Amino acid sequence: SAVISQKPSRDICQRGTSLTIQCQVDSQVTMMFWYRQQPGQSLTLIATANQGSEATYESGFVIDKFPISRPNLTFSTLTVSNLSPEDSSIYLCSVRIVYEQYFGPGTRLTVT
Amino acid sequence: AQSVTQLDSQVPVFEEAPVELRCNYSSSVSVYLFWYVQYPNQGLQLLLKYLSGSTLVKGINGFEAEFNKSQTSFHLRKPSVHISDTAEYFCAGLSWGSFNKFYFGSGTKLNVKP
Numbered sequence: 001s002a003v004i005s006q007k008p009s010r011d012i013c014q015r016g017t018s019l020t021i022q023c024q025v026d027s028q029v030t031m032m033f034w035y036r037q038q039p040g041q042s043l044t045l046i047a048t049a050n051q052g053s054e055a056t057y058e059s060g061f062v063i064d065k066f067p068i069s070r071p072n073l074t075f076s077t078l079t080v081s082n083l084s085p086e087d088s089s090i091y092l093c094s095v096r097i098v099y100e101q102y103f104g105p106g107t108r109l110t111v112t
Numbered sequence: 113a114q115s116v117t118q119l120d121s122q123v124p125v126f127e128e129a130p131v132e133l134r135c136n137y138s139s140s141v142s143v144y145l146f147w148y149v150q151y152p153n154q155g156l157q158l159l160l161k162y163l164s165g166s167t168l169v170k171g172i173n174g175f176e177a178e179f180n181k182s183q184t185s186f187h188l189r190k191p192s193v194h195i196s197d198t199a200e201y202f203c204a205g206l207s208w209g210s211f212n213k214f215y216f217g218s219g220t221k222l223n224v225k226p
Contacts, residue, residue, distance in 0.1 A: 004155075033214075042202060043156075043216045092155060099144050099163055099206060101214055105155040 002027055002095050004104035012110045013083050020079045021107045023093030028073035031096040034066070037106070038089045046091075049076050083111045116145075116205045118217035126225050127195055133188040133220045135203030144206040145186040147177055150219075151199045159201070162186060173197070198224045 003026040013019050023032070034046040046066055049055040055068040070076045080087055088111045093104040119134040137143055144163050148156040160171025167179040177188045186203060203217040 042218045045213065096214075100158065100161065101146075101204075101206075102158070103148075103156040108153075 001100075002029060002097055002102040004093055004095060004102060006091075006093055006104040006107050008107060009105065010108040010110075012112060014112055015083055015085065017083055018079055018081045019083065019107075019109055020077050021091055021093070023076045023078070023104055025074045025095055027097075029095040029097060030073065032070060032076050033094040033096070033101075034068065034076075034078045035092040035094055035103075036089045037092060043092065046078070080109065083109075085111045087111050116203050116215045116217040118201075118203050118220050120220050121218065122221045122223065124223045124225060125193055128192050130191050131189065131193050131197075131222065133201050133203075133222065135186045135188065135217055137184050137186060137203075137205045137215075145177075145179060146204045146206070147171065147175070147186075147188050148202045148204060149173075149199050150202065156202065159188070193222070193224050195224050195226060197222060 007022045035043040049070040090106040147159040
């Protein structure tokens with residue numbers, strides 16, 4: 001199993017600014033993912049961040065808007081840039097170990 | 113394309129009544145299936161999973177699910193629900209292939225009433 005922590009747990013940001021979300025895992029994992037959960041919606045995969053390679057972004061998500069770092073096997077950051085109210089969502093970090101996927105508690109972002 | 117469909121967006125039920133949350137999957141390759149629960153203002157927690165073997169899988173909190181290949185379904189059941197089961201439930205599938213991605217259903221909000 002894996003225990004995942006995220007910082008911050010929530011934030012309120014102004015339009016045009018950026019927020020960087022940190023994800024820390026209690027064990028070394030290769031596969032790490034970032035998801036977005038818009039209000040009342042299911043999870044949408046933003047990107048896959050494997051250590052040692054560039055992040056792979058899903059359709060509709062671009063690196064300029066969602067830059068990701070993965071410096072080692074236990075840590076990653078997601079930055080949401082040039083914020084707009086449409087970015088108000090919960091952002092979840094996730095890791096996969098064999099067939100199971102574990103999720104962090106999420107970061108609730110509100111853009112004003 | 114692989115996908116997971118949850119047929120009910122909301123399910124109201126009275127406490128101690130049985131409940132079934134429906135999930136259908138679509139996949140042309142081997143699939144692994146999961147149910148996750150998300151309590152208000154919390155992350156996702158794995159309830160149970162089907163990888164292979166017995167088609168009836170038991171999970172935490174008294175939940176169970178049955179994998180039905182002929183009907184491409186993986187419905188979640190609990191014989192008697194509690195107020196504390198009020199949450200959102202997500203069905204998910206992992207399809208091994210060139211994409212290797214988790215597919216999430218749209219979620220079902222279970223509202224247990226006293």
